[in-house]
Amino acid sequence: MFYELKKTGIHVQKQKPLPLIYEEVILDVGYRIDIMVENKLILKIKSVEALNDVHFAQLLTYLKLTDCKLGLLINFNVTLIKNGIKRIVNKL
Template sequence: MHEGHQGISPVSSAIDQIGRRTLNAAFAVHRALGPGLLESVYEACLAQELGKAGLRCQRQVGVPVTYDEVRVDVGYRIDLLVEGSVVVEVKSIDALASIRTAQILTYLRFSGARLGYLINFNSVLLKNGIRRVVL
């Protein structure tokens, strides 16, 4: 797990609770489906499970970049934004590379969210495929 940068305060207990509920939903999806499916399947099923848990979830949320006071839409998309405060990037790959952490840090920075999860559903044990990222 990655815990962002030293010296930055932890996330609020309310956001941390949303994060825990998000992970519970991810574990439910993984228990039902197992590894080996497409990312789009896991994303749709996780969004469904989050809704069942009473959490507001947006899919494929655009993240514009501001450069030189100009807003530029360059195609960044957050897979899932839970309760407007937790970023979830869904993967179904062999292993999470460090570039994936950089990707979610970018999403956190430009979205204003502080807590994010990289969740690799292509893991035999889902707990080994989760990275928690705090900005």
């Protein structure tokens, strides 16, 4: 799905499909990105007891496949939301 925030003109995509290509096998929807902003920022949304290495690896994979530089891993299962936000960078 594609959204445009009317007042700001920011392009936001929700549940953006990401193809997976491995050798000669092509899957049109190998992954789904939770939220992508302006094709530059990926948001991975979680609500878990604690973030672990799998969550970081998943976001880093999305960043590499899309050639985006920045991703935010956001865990909503925390008392203060600022404690649930982790910044991940790709090739900086």
